Amino acid sequence: MRRDVFQAIADPTRREIINMIAHHPLNVNAVAENFEVSRTAIYKHIKMLTECGLVVITQFGRERYCEARLDRLNEVSDWVEQYRKIWTERFDSLGNYLGEGDAPKKRPGKRK
The missing domain is CATH 1.20.5 (Single alpha-helices involved in coiled-coils or other helix-helix interfaces)
Structure with missing residues (x-):
């Protein structure tokens, strides 16, 4: 399902994730470590951001990196x-x- 970009920025956690990866890509685990919620919850936020086209996940070996698409x-x-x-x-x-x-x-x- 393709989601709306407005849905992505409606949540403060997702806005913070965007802020974190705006300047350089971060490992998914590095993103999750900055929040006091479960990794599963952060993965769901990242999935929403990906569905909205604001984040692209790139695999490097075993690591997955989040990269912002701010356009x-x-x-x-x-x-x-x-x-x-x-x-x-x-x-x-x-x-x-x-x-x-x-x-x-x-x-x-x-x-x-």
Whole structure:
């Protein structure tokens, strides 16, 4: 089953795994040692990340290494960006509206 990249980043453990292997591949056991859950649980997280296309497992002899494929996160970035534009426009409009109300009003004929 091909999973959605949003499912992968929804879990904090999976996000931490991605952070750990973002710069260089790590042995599956080295990844598991950094968590206080069972290796089986970590393997399930890694399987989910693999199904989402964010991780590739490479076998070197008896060792299995996890390597990040961060280009898949562009899907998340693109999704966020469309809403960033909308909210930026709305906040700019709100700022303009509030800015008009903050300007001191000048009364004709009054001088200090």
